[in-house]
Amino acid sequence: MILNKLEMYNFRQYIGHQSIEFSSDSEKNVTVLIGVNTSGKTTIVRAFEWCFYGKNAFDDTVLLNSEVRNNMNRGDVQETWVSITFVHDEKVYTIKRSFKYVCSERYSEGDKLIVNLNKKPEENLSLEYLQSDGQTKTPIDRANITESMDRVLPKDLSDYFFFGGERISSIADRTDLSKAVRGLMRLDVLENASNHLKTVVKGFEGDIDTTGDSNAQRAKDGLETYTKRKAEYEQELANYDKQVQYWLGKEKEYDAQLAKSNIEQVKKAKQDRDRAQKALEAEVQRLSQVKAEMVRAFNTRPYAFFGLPAIKASLEMLEVAKEKAGEVKESVPAMEQDAVDYLINRGYCICGTRLDPGTIPYMKVMEERRVLPPEHVGDAVRQYKDKAEGYLAGTEDFKDKIEDKYKEYRATKRRIVQIQNEIEEQSKFIIDDTDAKEIENKRRDAHTKYIEAKSDYDGCSRKLGECESNIKNCESAIAKYAKNSAKNQRTALLITYSQKVYEWLLETYRGKEEIVRDELQRRVNDNFAKMYHGERSIVIDDKYRVRYSDIITEESDGLKAVKSFAFIASLVSMAKDKILDEDDMKLGQFYPLVMDAPFSNVDEIHIDNICRILPNTANQVVMAVMQKDWEYASVNLDKYVGKSYRIEKDRDANGKEIETATHIM
Amino acid sequence: MDQNLDEKKLDKIKLRILEMETDNIVKKESNPAMEDKIRKMIISEVEKR
Numbered sequence: 001m002i003l004n005k006l007e008m009y010n011f012r013q014y015i016g017h018q019s020i021e022f023s024s025d026s027e028k029n030v031t032v033l034i035g036v037n038t039s040g041k042t043t044i045v046r047a048f049e050w051c052f053y054g055k056n057a058f059d060d061t062v063l064l065n066s067e068v069r070n071n072m073n074r075g076d077v078q079e080t081w082v083s084i085t086f087v088h089d090e091k092v093y094t095i096k097r098s099f100k101y102v103c104s105e106r107y108s109e110g111d112k113l114i115v116n117l118n119k120k121p122e123e124n125l126s127l128e129y130l131q132s133d134g135q136t137k138t139p140i141d142r143a144n145i146t147e148s149m150d151r152v153l154p155k156d157l158s159d160y161f162f163f164g165g166e167r168i169s170s171i172a173d174r175t176d177l178s179k180a181v182r183g184l185m186r187l188d189v190l191e192n193a194s195n196h197l198k199t200v201v202k203g204f205e206g207d208i209d210t211t212g213d214s215n216a217q218r219a220k221d222g223l224e225t226y227t228k229r230k231a232e233y234e235q236e237l238a239n240y241d242k243q244v245q246y247w248l249g250k251e252k253e254y255d256a257q258l259a260k261s262n263i264e265q266v267k268k269a270k271q272d273r274d275r276a277q278k279a280l281e282a283e284v285q286r287l288s289q290v291k292a293e294m295v296r297a298f299n300t301r302p303y304a305f306f307g308l309p310a311i312k313a314s315l316e317m318l319e320v321a322k323e324k325a326g327e328v329k330e331s332v333p334a335m336e337q338d339a340v341d342y343l344i345n346r347g348y349c350i351c352g353t354r355l356d357p358g359t360i361p362y363m364k365v366m367e368e369r370r371v372l373p374p375e376h377v378g379d380a381v382r383q384y385k386d387k388a389e390g391y392l393a394g395t396e397d398f399k400d401k402i403e404d405k406y407k408e409y410r411a412t413k414r415r416i417v418q419i420q421n422e423i424e425e426q427s428k429f430i431i432d433d434t435d436a437k438e439i440e441n442k443r444r445d446a447h448t449k450y451i452e453a454k455s456d457y458d459g460c461s462r463k464l465g466e467c468e469s470n471i472k473n474c475e476s477a478i479a480k481y482a483k484n485s486a487k488n489q490r491t492a493l494l495i496t497y498s499q500k501v502y503e504w505l506l507e508t509y510r511g512k513e514e515i516v517r518d519e520l521q522r523r524v525n526d527n528f529a530k531m532y533h534g535e536r537s538i539v540i541d542d543k544y545r546v547r548y549s550d551i552i553t554e555e556s557d558g559l560k561a562v563k564s565f566a567f568i569a570s571l572v573s574m575a576k577d578k579i580l581d582e583d584d585m586k587l588g589q590f591y592p593l594v595m596d597a598p599f600s601n602v603d604e605i606h607i608d609n610i611c612r613i614l615p616n617t618a619n620q621v622v623m624a625v626m627q628k629d630w631e632y633a634s635v636n637l638d639k640y641v642g643k644s645y646r647i648e649k650d651r652d653a654n655g656k657e658i659e660t661a662t663h664i665m
Numbered sequence: 666m667d668q669n670l671d672e673k674k675l676d677k678i679k680l681r682i683l684e685m686e687t688d689n690i691v692k693k694e695s696n697p698a699m700e701d702k703i704r705k706m707i708i709s710e711v712e713k714r
Contacts, residue, residue: 147692151690154690186687189686190683192686192699193682193686195696196686196696196703197682199696199700200700204704494708496670497670497674498707500670501679501707
């Protein structure tokens with residue numbers, strides 16, 4: 001969506017007809033509205049919200065201009081409206097929302113004039129677009145307007161495009177940004193599709209008729225049980241996750257309080273402990289890595305682990321037997337005594353020589369018969385030896401490799417215990433101070449609760465994994481049965497198709513989600529580094545929350561705002577760059593950024609930095625700013641400004657500002 | 666069974682699901698309604714001659 005024009009008529013303090021045209025020039029994509037406090041900057045953002053979505057965020061919900069209202073007599077009708085013209089998918093749209101107010105009573109109370117309006121003003125909403133001839137206007141049916149607007153710019157996500165200075169600080173701190181990120185990047189399409197398809201596959205599986213086959217019936221019952229159990233575990237896991245996050249947050253909060261201590265001993269101990277904590281995290285990570293490497297080394301030849309001692313022992317025994325009994329005479333491979341008996345019975349060899357008892361050929365053949373199986377095991381022994389020696393080849397360093405990994409695992413565990421003791425020691429220094437002692441005790445308590453919650457979370461996660469694997473086993477048992485049963489062939493075919501599509505959706509979603517996560521982290525860090533003058537790196541967690549990778553200290557509102565700017569700018573730029581688009585999958589979108597007093601919590605250096613980034617990230621930027629902020633912002637932003645307006649209050653005959661009448665100049 | 670799958674039908678189902686879900690971002694039909702629609706669409710595409 002690209003905004004063309006905003007028109008207002010008697011809307012709040014904007015008296016009469018007011019119009020703002022927005023710059024859509026790609027080189028000069030910024031429109032700036034400069035005004036003093038209370039001039040009506042916030043009203044501009046709210047005009048968008050009301051017109052697009054019917055959202056009325058004013059304390060006094062009457063939208064009609066006060067001056068117009070005060071001049072109404074009983075029965076008088078006055079209208080207020082907002083109209084927005086925008087371009088979406090190469091079509092020009094105009095949306096207009098109006099309220100018609102009727103004066104229900106007018107009286108005076110002392111010096112005060114009271115004008116009451118009907119509680120529910122008549123509302124009109126229209127949305128139309130221009131046909132490609134540029135002349136014909138096609139209206140969209142009233143019943144479909146909300147849906148159509150949501151298609152252009154979803155209401156749920158409008159917070160990220162129309163916002164005020166106070167609201168921006170909280171954006172990057174929201175508890176779960178996944179919905180917004182998925183929505184803006186249109187990953188929700190893939191996510192919803194895979195969720196729906198998962199149920200469809202289950203439905204087809206439920207259609208399989210298992211009567212008459214006890215194994216298939218058992219698998220079907222098992223599938224039902226495990227599916228129910230899985231849902232319970234998922235719920236439990238979500239609860240444990242909340243607890244983990246809560247106690248982790250608490251621990252960090254107390255940590256931040258300790259960081260503010262003025263006592264040198266506490267300060268130093270806190271710093272040392274933070275360092276140790278970082279080292280501990282690295283070692284814990286190393287531990288799980290070494291464990292994985294050990295398992296991998298084991299999995300290269302797992303049979304060797306169990307069979308190697310027995311194979312070695314049997315080969316040694318054979319060697320001893322050979323020494324005692326002498327070399328085993330070599331026999332014709334793959335031949336048994338039965339074959340010789342057959343030749344003797346028929347009376348001649350395969351070469352045609354007669355095999356009469358007592359003759360030399362007969363004796364030679366009988367001599368060969370004596371070393372053949374089953375009576376003689378020489379050939380079987382040789383085959384066993386060949387195979388056993390084959391098994392042993394390449395396993396020379398198998399044990400050493402696992403042993404090395406195990407030693408490393410033990411050493412890492414020892415280091416973890418050492419660091420944990422060190423952290424404990426530092427805590428003692430902290431609790432020497434009375435004030436810090438109380439905070440430290442709370443921190444320790446929070447840490448213990450965090451560890452407990454984490455352990456519950458991990459336990460539940462394991463159970464969930466087991467449950468998922470049981471579900472898979474049941475599903476494959478049912479599918480195997482269905483494929484081999486004539487009565488279920490139609491259903492089996494439907495399952496195969498839907499399962500294939502489901503797997504494709506999951507794979508595509510996961511792949512694209514990973515791209516979004518990596519790209520978002522890269523862009524947020526990049527933007528944050530350009531906006532913030534200190535050195536900090538940012539990580540995006542599993543819920544897309546923006547976190548500092550270093551130890552958390554208390555954050556100022558200004559820093560929060562910079563963090564949120566970096567987040568929004570990155571997100572909007574990713575949508576704009578259409579990073580997920582493929583031939584048949586068009587997911588990228590254009591979004592404008594409409595901001596009211598965006599710099600109210602930000603100092604001049606940061607204003608300067610933010611202004612360098614914003615015009616290059618969004619397709620279009622509209623901002624209502626205070627004069628003093630504009631002085632800093634204009635240094636970098638001026639060259640991107642395509643349109644500029646002043647919001648000014650009207651003045652009475654004495655030159656005094658009129659609160660209820662504002663004009664855009 | 667897999668070798669009996671018709672790749673064209675498979676691609677058609679994928680495309681149809683994406684269209685239906687993109688549409689539903691604004692239509693916001695309930696999960697059971699969407700699941701039923703997708704189920705019917707798959708049956709119809711698979712059994713199409």
